Amino acid sequence: MGSYLTLDDVDVAGQRVLVRADLNVPISGGSVADDFRIRASIPTITRLREAGATVVACSHLGRPKDREPGFRMDPVAVRLAELGGFAVRKIDEVVGEDVEAAVAAAGPGDVLLLENTRFEPGEKNNDPDLAKGLAALADVFVLDAFGSAHRAHASTVGVTEYLLSVAGPLLVQEVEALGSLLADPPHPFTVVLGGAKASDKLGVIKSLLPKVDMMLIGGGMCFTLLEAEGYEIGTSLVEQDRLDEVGEVLRSEYGDRIVLPEDIVIADQFTADAMREVVPRIAIPDDWMGLDIGPLTADVFAAAIRGSQAVFWNGPMGVFEWERFRTGTEVVARALTNHPGFTVVGGGDSVAALRLFGLEGEVSHLSTGGGAGLEMLEGKTLPGLAALERWVG
Ligand code: ADP
């Protein structure tokens, strides 16, 4: 997992602390549509304020082409202040003299939020000048953005070359939760995978299969596996170019740990009000598509989850955005309630589903990072974590 310093190793009283948080939230109509990541970032900022630091927070937001106004951090600053119960001074630039002056004018306990780091062209290509500009704003750097730790950008990796850098508490929590599943999970260990694409999750399937007792697969991705097993899947989502690879995984040493749906909720078209039927997996008609796991499968998955000591879930079981195709995801989510074991849920849509059902408080760990979490579970080293190692020892 690599090693890193944490906030326990530095005294931040009277120091200027640059926090790279993950405040990348959906914005709609000029305000924050889902504040999960903002909430998750607050304990770190509060801890720094209470320790007497001047907090300079930054994050990217979305995928702006250049300085598109819709990607400004202002709505994030508003929500951060509301939820955190402290004032947040929004700065309209990422680096430069004006930003430095604003930081110099701030004092212990103050919180500043920089503009979207991706407004700077140097962010994504990890430009040293941008990294130096960020480093000039602070005495200590705290990487707390787990969701961005798999990207070597100026605000995640570049800045660590110029500033004493430590892992933030949220990052540590994420890394420890996922790391314990990778290293030494309690058994039975069940992984539940769903979501749109098999290709997104093939790496994780391969890396986790030797470690799990069962891997339950639903969602759009299960149809690529079902087709590779020889089933007729109608017009369900399928990735033809992955059939060979998926087939190899299914026939591999641990392939029989994969559990595929026995029954499927099918629809005559891809709409919220489509006709809905439940069929066994051998009976999907040519012009129908699978949009959820069936009730029998949902019960089998739920029982397996309840009987496990550790569960990792990534990817909804169906098109949970539409009520008709939500049940499978909800049954699986409810199996995590009152669960005595170690339960981890990751992935933007899976976390959104859990929140939709009001169950976000029911799991041991809700991961803020989708792609970063998957990369970590694939056994890859996250560049952000690797970069923190230079300050150890
Ligand atoms: P996460 O963000 O949790 O990692 P993904 O992004 O991989 O999950 O997948 C989520 C999306 O998968 C959802 O928008 C959902 O509607 C879609 N999905 C799930 N099951 C199906 C299906 N059977 N057919 C088409 N899309 C599906």
Ligand code: MG
């Ligand atoms: Mg997603």
